[in-house]
Amino acid sequence: MPENFNVFIVEDDEWYLKMLTYHVELNPENIVNGFLSGKEVLNNLHKRPDLITLDYSLGDSNASEILDKIKVFDDEIPVVIISGQENVSTAVELLKNGAYDYIVKDEETKDRIWNIIKHLKENVGLKKEIKQLKKEVTLKYDFSKNMVGDSQPMQLVFNLMQRAVNTNITVSITGETGTGKEMVAKGIHFGSKRMDGPFVAVNMAAIPTELVESELFGHEKGAFTGATAKRIGKFEEADGGTIFLDEIGDLNLSLQSKLLRVLQEKEITRVGGNNSHPIDVRIIVATHKNLLEEMEYKTFREDLYYRLLGLPIKLPPLRDRGNDIVKLAIMFIEVFSKENEMEVLTLNPDAVKKILAYNYPGNVRELKAVMDLAMVMADGTEIQPGEIIFSGRNPKTALLIEEKSLRLYTYEIIRYYLEKYNQNIIRVAEVLDVGKSTIYRMIKEMESNEN
Amino acid sequence: MKTNDETDFGRLIKASNGDDDFVRSMLQLFVVRTPGMIDEMRSACKNKDFEKTVRLAHKLKPSVDMIGSNKMRHLLLEIHAITKDNLSCKNSPELINKFNTQSEIIFDLINQKLKSKNRIS
Numbered sequence: 162m163p164e165n166f167n168v169f170i171v172e173d174d175e176w177y178l179k180m181l182t183y184h185v186e187l188n189p190e191n192i193v194n195g196f197l198s199g200k201e202v203l204n205n206l207h208k209r210p211d212l213i214t215l216d217y218s219l220g221d222s223n224a225s226e227i228l229d230k231i232k233v234f235d236d237e238i239p240v241v242i243i244s245g246q247e248n249v250s251t252a253v254e255l256l257k258n259g260a261y262d263y264i265v266k267d268e269e270t271k272d273r274i275w276n277i278i279k280h281l282k283e284n285v286g287l288k289k290e291i292k293q294l295k296k297e298v299t300l301k302y303d304f305s306k307n308m309v310g311d312s313q314p315m316q317l318v319f320n321l322m323q324r325a326v327n328t329n330i331t332v333s334i335t336g337e338t339g340t341g342k343e344m345v346a347k348g349i350h351f352g353s354k355r356m357d358g359p360f361v362a363v364n365m366a367a368i369p370t371e372l373v374e375s376e377l378f379g380h381e382k383g384a385f386t387g388a389t390a391k392r393i394g395k396f397e398e399a400d401g402g403t404i405f406l407d408e409i410g411d412l413n414l415s416l417q418s419k420l421l422r423v424l425q426e427k428e429i430t431r432v433g434g435n436n437s438h439p440i441d442v443r444i445i446v447a448t449h450k451n452l453l454e455e456m457e458y459k460t461f462r463e464d465l466y467y468r469l470l471g472l473p474i475k476l477p478p479l480r481d482r483g484n485d486i487v488k489l490a491i492m493f494i495e496v497f498s499k500e501n502e503m504e505v506l507t508l509n510p511d512a513v514k515k516i517l518a519y520n521y522p523g524n525v526r527e528l529k530a531v532m533d534l535a536m537v538m539a540d541g542t543e544i545q546p547g548e549i550i551f552s553g554r555n556p557k558t559a560l561l562i563e564e565k566s567l568r569l570y571t572y573e574i575i576r577y578y579l580e581k582y583n584q585n586i587i588r589v590a591e592v593l594d595v596g597k598s599t600i601y602r603m604i605k606e607m608e609s610n611e612n
Numbered sequence: 613m614k615t616n617d618e619t620d621f622g623r624l625i626k627a628s629n630g631d632d633d634f635v636r637s638m639l640q641l642f643v644v645r646t647p648g649m650i651d652e653m654r655s656a657c658k659n660k661d662f663e664k665t666v667r668l669a670h671k672l673k674p675s676v677d678m679i680g681s682n683k684m685r686h687l688l689l690e691i692h693a694i695t696k697d698n699l700s701c702k703n704s705p706e707l708i709n710k711f712n713t714q715s716e717i718i719f720d721l722i723n724q725k726l727k728s729k730n731r732i733s
Contacts, residue, residue: 176641176675180627183634218667245670266674268623 166282169210170195171202171227172243173220177266181214184271191278199227206234212261212281214274217244217251225258232259241277243270299356304348308341309492312485314477318345321474326352331424333409333469334447336476339524342447343407345474350403355443358402363395366408373416375432378423384433396429396440403443409469410450410461421465444469479521479528489525490516493532494544506539511546519551527551572610575603618721620680625733627678632733639722639732642675646719650712657695657704665695665704681718687711 168185170193172178182193194210196202199222202213213231217224228240239261244251252263261281264273301307304322308315325332326349334342343362350360368376375384379394395404406412412420423429424444428437446469455461479486490508498505508516512535521527531551538548565573575589582588590597621635628634649668656664669692676684691707725732 174671174675175645176638177671179638179641180674180678184627187629218670220667245673268677271627 164190165192166190166212166278166285167208167210168193168278169202169205169208169213171197171199171213171219172216173197174216177216181271181274185274185278188275188278198222199224203227203230203234206231206238209235210238211285212278213238213240215240215242217242225255228255228258228260239277239281241274295357299351302344302347302351304345304352308344308348309488310482310485311488312477312482314481315485318474318476321472322349322352325349325472325474329353329443331443331469331471332445332474333471334445334474334476335452336447336449337478337522337524338449339521339526340476340478341525342476343405345476346403346405346445346447349445350405350443353403353443355402359399360403360405361395361399362405362407364407366411370413373412374419377416378419378429378431380432381434384431388433391431394429394431396423396442397438399442400440401442403445406444406446408448408450409446410448410452410455414460414462417462417465421462421468424465424468444471479524480519484517486517486521486528487513489528490532493529494536497533497536501536503536504542506536506541507543509543509545512544512549515546515549572603572607575600575607579604618681618683619718621732623680624678628733630733632731635733636726639679639726642679643719643722643726646672646675646715650708650715653691654705654708654712657708662695666692669695679718679722681714683714684711684718687714 168191170178170181170185172181172195175197178195178197182195185191185193194205194208196205199215199219202215215224215227215231219227224242228242231238231240236259240259241262241264242252242255242260243264243266245266255263262273262277264270264277304319308319310316310319322345332346332349334345336342346362347360350356363377365373375388375392375394377394377396379392379397380388382388382391423440426437427441428439430437452461452466456463456466479489487508494508495505497503516528516531523530531549534550534552535544535548538550539545540548574593578589578592579586582592586597586600590600593600621639624635624638628638649672653665653668653672656662656668669688673685673688673692676688687707687710691704691711694707695704
C-alpha cells in the first residue's frame, strides 16, 4: 500500500491555495495542509511534511526568513519557492540557502509541483532503502553481536577493536589469510563515528602495479593513454569514511613514498594533476606479511611502517582459538540454513571432535567452506564425522606453512605429547622413541626460553 | 473555451479535469475574495505603501489569468509596472478604479453562470 505524502502549501491568497491544493490532491496519496501565513506553517513543522511549497511574497513575512527557520528546524525538509515573478538572482540566492527548487506561478506550476513530488517520492523511497540497508550493514558488522569468539586471543582482539572504535587512530591488522582481517576493519568502521561515511576496501595485491597509483589517488583527463575522463581515486571515494588497504605489504617502494606523503599531508594529488585535494579518511591496513622482516629486506619503508602501525591488532589463527571453532561452526550452520531455507542441523559429538582436531590452514574462511559442504552432504538432522570433509591443504603439510625452526617444531611435538599423555615423560619418550633425558632436556630448554 | 467576450474559462476548465463542482467553487471564491483585495490595494496605494500595492497586484494575477479576463490582466500589469517602476501611486488610483469597474462586470458574468444549472465546463 503506497504511503501518504504530506505536502504543506503556504500561500496567503486563498484562491491560489485552493487551486494548488486541488491539483496536488488529484493523487490520493498526497495529503495537503494549507497555510495562509508563514507563522502558521512554522507552528506546524512538528508534523514533519514531506514537502513545503512556499509563496515568495507572503503578507506577513519574508520567504527567505521562513526558509531559514524551516532549515534550522529540519534541514531535510524540501522547500519549493513559488514566485509570481521570475527573478534569477533571487532564485539563485534561495537555492544557495537550501531551497529545493524555485518555480514561477504560471500555467505549468501545477505540473512542476507534480514532477517535484514524483522525484521526491522516488528519493524518499531510495533514502528509506539506503537507511534500512545501512542499518542492516551496521548490525551485520556490529562486532559485539556478530563476531564469535570467547577465546582469550579473540577477547583481546575485541578489546583493541573497541579502543579503535572510540578514536580515529590508524589501525594495522595482521593475521594469516582467512582470519577475518576485513571483517575486523568493517567492524571498526561501522562501530565508529564514521559509520555513515563510506567504507572503501582496496586489495593492493589484486591491482596491477601500473594501475595502483591511479586507483588510489585518481587521475585527471589525459593523464595517460586511455585516461579519457577525470576519475577520482579510492582515497577521495573514502572521504569522510574509512579506507581499508589490504595486503599493504605488496605495495611497491615508489608508491610507498607517495602513500607516506598522503598520510603526512592529508591531501592527495590525482595522477596528471597539479592541484592537491584535502581528504578526511581513517586508514586501516592489513597484511599477512611480516612487515618487520620486509623492513629488514628493505622492501618496506621504515617511516611508512611506523606511520601505519598505529594500533596493531593481531588476529589469531583459528587453530589457536580453542572452542571458538565449534561456536563458529554452529554459526555457519545457522547462517547456511537461513540462506538456503533449510532445517538447522546439529553436530554429532564425533564430528565436533573431528573439527576440533584439524589445524585449519585456511582459518575461518576454510571452516565456513567445510561447514557449508557438510550441510549439503548431510543426510539426517545431524552432521556426521564423514560429512566433515577437509579438502584444503593436507594437514601434515599445513603444519609446515608456519616455517618455524626445527627446534620450535620439536618443542611443539614434545608439548603435544606431554599434554596427550598427562605429562607422563616415560610414555612420551617411548612414543617418540627417544631417551627420557632428551625429553627432560627439551623441557628445560623450553622453560628457559619462556623465561 | 471562449465563454464570452470578457472572459475565457478555458484554462480553469482545463485545470479542473472536468470537475464542474471545482470550477464553480473557484469562480465563487473569485467573486467573494477579489473585492476585498481590490479594497486593500486601493488603501495601500492611498497610504503610499507601494510595496503592498505591487504585492497585491501580483497576488491577483494568477486568478485573473485563470478566469481569462484580458482586460483585468492588462490593468493589473499596468498597476504593477507603474507602481513598481515609479515607486509612486500617482496614476495607480485611476487604474485601480478601472480594474474595479472591470471586475464588477466579470463578477456579474460569473454570477449569471453560477445561477445557471447548466454545466460550466
